[in-house]
Amino acid sequence: MLPQASSSAHSFEILFGVIFWFSLISFLAVSTAIVFFVIKFHRTRRDPFKTPFIHGHTVLETSVAVGLFVVVMIFFIWGWADYKKILNAPQDPLEINVIGKQWLWEMEYSNGRKLINEMVVPKDEPVKLLFSSADVIHSFFIPNFRLKQDVVPGLYTTLWFQASLLGEHPVLCAEYCGSAHSKMLATLKVVSKEDYDTWQKQWEKAKTQKVEEAQEDAASMAEQGKGLFTQKGCTACHTVTGQKLIGPPLNGIFGKEVELQDGSKHFRDENYIRESLMTPGAKMVKGFAPLMPTFQGTLSDSEVNAVIAYLKSLKE
Numbered sequence: 001m002l003p004q005a006s007s008s009a010h011s012f013e014i015l016f017g018v019i020f021w022f023s024l025i026s027f028l029a030v031s032t033a034i035v036f037f038v039i040k041f042h043r044t045r046r047d048p049f050k051t052p053f054i055h056g057h058t059v060l061e062t063s064v065a066v067g068l069f070v071v072v073m074i075f076f077i078w079g080w081a082d083y084k085k086i087l088n089a090p091q092d093p094l095e096i097n098v099i100g101k102q103w104l105w106e107m108e109y110s111n112g113r114k115l116i117n118e119m120v121v122p123k124d125e126p127v128k129l130l131f132s133s134a135d136v137i138h139s140f141f142i143p144n145f146r147l148k149q150d151v152v153p154g155l156y157t158t159l160w161f162q163a164s165l166l167g168e169h170p171v172l173c174a175e176y177c178g179s180a181h182s183k184m185l186a187t188l189k190v191v192s193k194e195d196y197d198t199w200q201k202q203w204e205k206a207k208t209q210k211v212e213e214a215q216e217d218a219a220s221m222a223e224q225g226k227g228l229f230t231q232k233g234c235t236a237c238h239t240v241t242g243q244k245l246i247g248p249p250l251n252g253i254f255g256k257e258v259e260l261q262d263g264s265k266h267f268r269d270e271n272y273i274r275e276s277l278m279t280p281g282a283k284m285v286k287g288f289a290p291l292m293p294t295f296q297g298t299l300s301d302s303e304v305n306a307v308i309a310y311l312k313s314l315k316e
C-alpha cells in the first residue's frame with residue numbers, strides 16, 4: 001500500500017477499507033447464493049418440472065431493504081463527515097494558488113514565488129490549496145495524501161491538508177485533459193517547518209539581491225536554461241532530439257528560418273523565442289496547434305535569458 005502521508009489519509013483509508021470489505025463480502029454472499037440455488041433448483045433435479053407459485057415474504061423483504069438503506073446511510077454520513085473535514089480548513093492555513101494548464105501545474109505562493117510542477121510545504125502545518133484552471137478541467141491528485149480535487153476553469157476549488165510524512169510525494173492529473181495528460185506530473189515536497197522558512201527566506205533575500213545573483217549565475221546560463229526546460233514542463237511538448245511531439249522540436253532552431261502558419265518565413269532569434277514564451281499564439285509554426293500556455297509572469301527575465309541560452313547551445 002502507498003504510505004499515508006497526510007492527516008486525513010488514515011480516516012479515508014479506514015472508510016475505504018470498510019466499504020471495500022462490505023462490498024466484497026456482499027458480493028461473495030450473493031454469488032454463493034446464486035450458485036447454490038442454481039444447483040439446488042436446477043430443472044433436472046425437480047419433479048414435476050413445473051415451477052411452483054411463490055409468495056412474497058413481507059418481513060424478509062422489508063428488513064433487507066431497510067437494512068441496506070441503513071448501511072448505505074452509514075457510508076454516506078461517514079463519508080460526508082470525512083469530506084467536510086477536507087473542505088473546511090482550520091484558521092490561518094498556508095495558502096498556495098495552484099493553476100492547472102495544459103500540461104503543467106503552476107504553484108504560486110503569497111510572497112510571489114512561483115514554481116512549476118513542484119510544491120514545497122511544511123510538515124504538520126495546515127496548507128490550503130486554491131485551484132483554478134487556465135483551460136480545461138484538470139484534477140489535482142496526491143495519492144499518498146488520499147486527496148483529489150477537480151480543477152475547473154472559471155471556478156475556484158479548494159482543498160486543505162496537513163502533511164505528516166517528510167519527503168517527496170507524486171502529484172498526478174486525474175482528469176483526462178488532452179494529449180500530454182499523462183505527463184502532467186508534479187512533486188510535492190514535505191520539509192520541516194524550519195527548512196520551509198529557510199527556503200522561503202533565502203528566496204526572498206535572493207529576490208532583493210537580484211542584480212548580484214544574475215552576475216553570479218552568468219557563467220552557466222545554458223545549464224540553468226536546461227534545468228528550466230525540464231522543470232517548467234517544456235519537455236511534455238518539445239523534444240531536443242528532433243522528434244515531433246505536441247510542439248515543434250527545439251534543437252538546432254536558433255538563428256534559422258521557420259515557416260509560419262500563414263506561409264511566411266521568420267527568423268527564430270532572441271525576440272522570436274521571447275515572444276513564443278510570452279505570447280505563444282503570435283507566430284505559430286506551420287503544422288502545430290496553438291496549445292502552448294503563456295509563460296508571462298512565470299518566467300523572470302533572467303530565466304527567459306537562460307532558456308534562450310540553452311536553445312542556442314543545442315545543435316541539430
Ligand code: CUA
Binds near residue numbers: 100101103176
Ligand atoms: Cu491535466 Cu489531465
